[in-house]
Amino acid sequence: MSDVKKVVLAYSGGLDTSVIVKWLQETYNCEVVTFTADIGQGEEVEPARAKAEALGVKEIYIEDLREEFVRDFVYPMFRANTIYEGEYLLGTSIARPLIAKRLIDIANETGADAISHGATGKGNDQVRFELGGYALKPGVKVIAPWREWDLTSREKLMAYCEEHNIPVDFSSKKKKSPYSMDANLLHISYEGGILEDPWAEAEEDMWRWSVSPEAAPDKPTYVELTFEKGDIVAIDGEALKPHEVLEKLNKLGGDNGIGRLDIVENRYVGMKSRGCYETPGGSIMLRAHRAIESLTLDREEAHLKDQLMPKYAEVIYNGYWWSPERRMLQAAIDETQHNVSGVVRMKLYKGNAIVVGRQSEQSLFDESIATFEDDAGAYDQKDAEGFIKLNALRLRIAAGKGRQQS
């Protein structure tokens, strides 16, 4: 274990990763570099500096990655209308590749030969961090303390802290949230506690980002979202950066009780787990993106996108953002977005994000053809007969030869 000289740790400043700093220093007798990022989790990151210093860390990276996160990860993913297993908007999954990338960047800058993270051995996040790390720096050493150490209970962790003089928040000693949570600009997630029983309804006071539909305002909020090439660039006419868009939509969605989700999902490591998620802004974005695509995408490219999406979602969920297959799928998806521009009007009301209008200069909706009124010859109804006849030909031949049809 002595061959590691310097390790970059994804450091939250919280108890667990603070223990990891000390444990890495002790176990590997190596230098620890901490990396703390603001990706919109809603907590100050600057306090992590003093905590790291107190643990003897000399190289401390604290960064605001919110814009990069939304621009280079969330937005590309939403271009595909990505949903995992029909429900999950991949809020945790999409943040991991950025963290992995920065861990490796910093390892390269500081001459570190290893990276480390605080994810457990049962979850998807270890996979996502490590696949990213290996893909970007193939010779990197990965240290996953939760798979190695014996600090497997809260009590042992506390004992370790006292033994090593790691300051423990009085508050965190007393009332630990019963849930394992993860947050970033796209979502906050909850696992564990009573959620481990899939029949148990989540408690109202678990949710942090949104009011309940019941508690949301009795009057709807209308909002207009402007898209350019598949991405939202303005809200109600005001131009915004990607992360500002998501921040604003999170506020609007949360206020209106939008984006709560309670599912059982299949982890890449082979087990089912139950999770609850709040994705207020993402839930609005998804419907709005589909709406602008409904006007501006060709039918066949839209259908092909829908057929590729589950694979794309799986690739991201499983941690393969930094892979050739993700780039290949992204190339296909991005190719379709050149004309996905226009405005979607939405009504937000007590949990509902309802599309009520959409318009685009790139619209392929042709009122003169679609109309129930006289179309002045734009469409010749007689063409339909030949269309149907030839499409039916293979079925007619088969039936004519006695093939059973039921």
Place this chain on the structure above:
Amino acid sequence: MSDVKKVVLAYSGGLDTSVIVKWLQETYNCEVVTFTADIGQGEEVEPARAKAEALGVKEIYIEDLREEFVRDFVYPMFRANTIYEGEYLLGTSIARPLIAKRLIDIANETGADAISHGATGKGNDQVRFELGGYALKPGVKVIAPWREWDLTSREKLMAYCEEHNIPVDFSSKKKKSPYSMDANLLHISYEGGILEDPWAEAEEDMWRWSVSPEAAPDKPTYVELTFEKGDIVAIDGEALKPHEVLEKLNKLGGDNGIGRLDIVENRYVGMKSRGCYETPGGSIMLRAHRAIESLTLDREEAHLKDQLMPKYAEVIYNGYWWSPERRMLQAAIDETQHNVSGVVRMKLYKGNAIVVGRQSEQSLFDESIATFEDDAGAYDQKDAEGFIKLNALRLRIAAGKGRQQS
């Protein structure tokens, strides 16, 4: 045109298809058999008898197909979590193959050589009726009056009625709904009128089956749905037939403002059209089915289902229910449903159909493995290292050979 001897017409009893009866008799000098079915459209079908008789029809078929419709068409489709273009639950599409089948059955029973319908030449329904007809009786003659005649305006239709003594409802003379509508147990649809402008919000008084979320009760309704092999067999413990399930869920959903949809979709005939739909029961069923699958399906079969679904939806939307590719997909889907049994608990509230609990004797959720607490060795976290290492191997080799990873 004189080679048609007898034609079976899908007859609603309304003005348009009454005109068609007369027009067929005149134009083709042939006998007309009428077929009117109750598929849950919410209107009495028996009155069609007198109207047909008045038009001189001798063979009149009036049938209650509600059970068959839900059992053999809606339920199989929902096993696939079928959604067209990310939004549409295929309420119209799924009713057409049953109508086509009965038209052909009746043609065979009555010795008719042709079938006819009242669908226009711009829509999907003509395709669905006719593909079904040809697939089930390859030599059948299809007559689509809207593609043939010159009664292309309301005025001409009325004139035709007067000329031929076809009684026109006073009410239908006065206030014709501005929308083209279609209804069955699964949904009611609206097209035309102001909806032809995709930016225009649908008017509140257009919707017929559901109250608005705003007008729905302020207190949620909880409901428990029991699944057996992928189909709902009981509500709140009460065993129900398929169509009774859907009727009850339509009531529950409609009362709680659930199932409204406003989209632009791509028709098979090549144009985009804007439609509004109310699918109260179906919207609940879809989420509930996903929830029971989330407990009982293996991950890989679930993902494969998700990858096949868009194709399956397209097949149904385009009118190929009676096709080998639909049967092939259905075989794959049905193979997965043997263990999709259990109970889903849902909360219905002002437009929201929220899953709050699910349980199953066939559950693959293993609390002892998934737990954040001590799992007593059920899962060895050290296995994850090898899992990740080998999954990363191809990425590491590529990166080691200098492949760019961004």
Place this chain on the structure above:
Amino acid sequence: MSDVKKVVLAYSGGLDTSVIVKWLQETYNCEVVTFTADIGQGEEVEPARAKAEALGVKEIYIEDLREEFVRDFVYPMFRANTIYEGEYLLGTSIARPLIAKRLIDIANETGADAISHGATGKGNDQVRFELGGYALKPGVKVIAPWREWDLTSREKLMAYCEEHNIPVDFSSKKKKSPYSMDANLLHISYEGGILEDPWAEAEEDMWRWSVSPEAAPDKPTYVELTFEKGDIVAIDGEALKPHEVLEKLNKLGGDNGIGRLDIVENRYVGMKSRGCYETPGGSIMLRAHRAIESLTLDREEAHLKDQLMPKYAEVIYNGYWWSPERRMLQAAIDETQHNVSGVVRMKLYKGNAIVVGRQSEQSLFDESIATFEDDAGAYDQKDAEGFIKLNALRLRIAAGKGRQQS
């Protein structure tokens, strides 16, 4: 029919299209522009000029499109290892979009409002020409004489010629090939005649481009093909342009009895047809391309390509080259070819195109890891245990819960 002023005709100089020139002039009372292209069909195109002039054509286009054909159509298609229905290399399909494009270009240059072609109403080519035409010039008028006129037999055509003084080759009068043929640099095809019986073996003297395997040399020919980014750029070290590559491989393949194919295929218009094809160079290219990809592509992108290929082949076969879905798929395919460079060594012998070696500076084959000998720690066999254990987890859980596994 008088609203057409000028029509661009895909003109081969042969009897059928000569008749079409006259028929268009007569029937539509319009000017005809002829377009004749060398796409490697193996016949002189220049003689078409005199024939067109004799028919009174004033604007005559004769072009050598061989390089563009291979570079912009054949090569991109081969990057996907494209095969239709497991066998057919799409030799006819891939030439049509180029012809369609030039017809439209010339229509735009000459101010023509219509295009015309000599394809029949039963085949795929009419679809390919016309879809291309409509996609590139949406208001174009298409005239397909074979669907319109009554010259439905050889005799009527001949009578038309005599009546209109169209000179008929003495040879073509006497011995007409019993087959319908089409040729370009990628292949030559045969349909009709005795081939209409799928049980009948093709006659040896039908084949024109290749010797039979029996008649091929008794000694193998070895050849080395150099790829750059998925395309062959040199043969045996000699740099060649795309069409020169294909010409040379056709010669090599044809001499060695390579590339004959005899299949029953499914046409887009709904019927099955039997066709024989010679694709000597293409058959070599396909195997060679797979071989260089086997070294240089990542596994997952290779598998994804294989999953997308049948759709891509269908898109091209059906005539949708000029479509958003083709561009979308092409974007995905091209994204994978950046590193598909290297050399493949092949042995050609009596119908066999055998890969015997492949090398690449971008190779992902890692001898130090794959070796059966001591790998000096490059691969830790113990990693396999965790890999298998976690991949088995979902299966073990299911079996543990009594799921049947057979």
Place this chain on the structure above:
Amino acid sequence: MSDVKKVVLAYSGGLDTSVIVKWLQETYNCEVVTFTADIGQGEEVEPARAKAEALGVKEIYIEDLREEFVRDFVYPMFRANTIYEGEYLLGTSIARPLIAKRLIDIANETGADAISHGATGKGNDQVRFELGGYALKPGVKVIAPWREWDLTSREKLMAYCEEHNIPVDFSSKKKKSPYSMDANLLHISYEGGILEDPWAEAEEDMWRWSVSPEAAPDKPTYVELTFEKGDIVAIDGEALKPHEVLEKLNKLGGDNGIGRLDIVENRYVGMKSRGCYETPGGSIMLRAHRAIESLTLDREEAHLKDQLMPKYAEVIYNGYWWSPERRMLQAAIDETQHNVSGVVRMKLYKGNAIVVGRQSEQSLFDESIATFEDDAGAYDQKDAEGFIKLNALRLRIAAGKGRQQS
């Protein structure tokens, strides 16, 4: 390591697995049950009995599984026209699930708590054996000696034999084949040795089952294969059991130089490897099956099969035969084979397996429609215009709105 009481070993009777018997007895202090199967590898299995007895084994299973192997594994796989990575016929992959199943059956019969095999930690076979084992008996213990022991060189193995009095064949001492080989009724494979250089051509004397194309007879052999529901049931009119079919086709193919393959493939464990294969009978079966399908399958089910095939191949290659996703895919595939019956005539000549005729009572080939001659109205060419017009509609609308088409 003492918790294993009895282990069932896949025992070939060769040196390696004989060492494993002793090593298991020593290391785990447990009883060893040997299982030796004839799956057509071409070696006597009965001699394994004496060898096992000499090693002190008391429960010895020796079985002829050839019929079950072809009937229940090879045939179902060929219904899908299964090819891995465009080339490989999965000869090794498809034998593993049967071995895994019998290992578990025998473990259940003998009360064993573990299974063991002689596959290395770098290959796919360990995965296939173990996934099968876990899927069929979730609590089974798997012992993979090659991942555990330190007998990592030939010398150490020999030393172990001498030390433990394991008799070593004089012949195997002297001349060990330079290749790692695996054989069963479907194929024989070669890896290692000079093949580890992908540029090196395989030596002629490596191949064991087939003559070279050069050495094959100068006269072709014709053969007629009769299919019933997708499976070959007779050769030249003689009814045969599945394994008899494959034995006969192996002879015919091998004699005519058919079925050699030389590829670089992607292993599931993450590396590329180079392998050579002889699959004489399988290569004939594959083409013949495609040929009978070309007559009897509907176009859309054929295309859907082609789209699913790569996934199905991957599932089998990776070892997931005993999985829900394989059963799901199999259900879809088998659904298509009800009418895949008829006769295919093939010409075998110097490496070529050429389809020259096919016929079927279930044929969907309709000569009266496909003909170039007068079709007496079976097909109305005018239908094509409407077919093309509506298929072009979306493209025309897009082009009309200025969308770029190149």
